[in-house]
Amino acid sequence: MKTLVVEKPYTFKYEETNIQKPGLNTVTLRVLAVGICGTDIHAYTGNQPFFTYPRVLGHEVCGEITEVGENVTQWKQGDRVALIPYVSCQVCPSCQSGRPNCCENISVIGVHENGGFCEYLNVPASQLLSVSDVEPSTAALIEPFAISAHAVRRANVQKGQDILVVGAGPIGLGAAAIAKSDGANVIVADTSEERRKHIEKVVGVKAITPDEEAVRECFSGALALTVIDATGNANAMNNAVNLIRNGGTIVYVGLHKGNLEISDPDFHKKETTLMGSRNATLEDFEKVASLMASKDISAEMMLTHSFMFSELAEIYQEQVIDNKQLLKAVILMSE
Secondary structure (H helix, E strand, C coil), rough: CCCEEEEEECCCEEECCCCCCCCCCCCCCCCCEEEHHHHHHHHHCCCCCCCCCCEECCCEEEEEEEEEECCCCCCCCCCCCEEECEEEECCCHHCCCCHHHHCCCCCCEEECCCCCECEEEEEEEEEEEECCCCCHHHHCCCCHHHHHHHHHCCCCCCCCCEEEECCCCCHHHHHHHHEEEEEEEEECCCHHHHHHHHHHHHHHEEEEEHHHHHHHHHHCCCCCEEEECCCCCCCHHHHHCCEEEEEEEEEEECCCCCCCCCCCCHHHCCCEEEEEECCHHHHHHHHHHHHHCCCCHHHHCCCEEEEEEHHCCCCCHHHHCCCCCCCCCCEECCC
């Protein structure tokens, strides 16, 4: 089979590799579609924490099962599935307390181990979600929506609450759409006028510049009860404390490779609650599937580009890394 390997920053190479037989508790997927995530972009450019080279990228995967391991009874050949790429150890304190998404020994397929930028992929049978009636390019985007859903759940978003999502990229867009579906009063802040216009159009929420005055105008003179930051940008993340009201909450879902510097006096006087949001759980994936079924969210909200796997290495720099029009892209393995 053909496999695309990032050998080192800025270096992709196609390799011919063998299709492996599934293990006792794994299945073989014929990969149908793979989303391109910010993680894949940062890994290619050498800016991804928790990462080593060489690596096969791709964790937003939809595939068709071609073979099942001897112990696998819940899946069969021909099933269409989406991958839940976070493989947890099940024994550490985080796993034992019901938080496998932040397992101490977590291995994320496509980050810590080889992922879906290939024609066939073996994965644990436990890491799959049935998507029998979902188009592959849509199913590949369940994972980024699940990241958003987990951030909204971490924030404990409730009906009627004033929620500010900072960052109108895919994860911020998903968080805004999901918080809105939960009945929150949602606005989005972004420095890009084009992205602000896009999110207003597809999500139906007001989009503003990320400054205190603009937030107060939207929330009847108050600041946000909760800020969900999906930028991964240090300046934006440091500024979050200025956008919450006293007693407010900040949830960082965007990941910054480096240190943050938050004003401690501002942090303390507001009695701020600060949270990180990492990965997602089965509960989040199931919520996304339900919201897709009810049409509260859709792949069309974020999907702007698609590319063929056979040409990806050649066009990745120009069409992905340097493409300012790209919001979210999916790789198709065949026409």
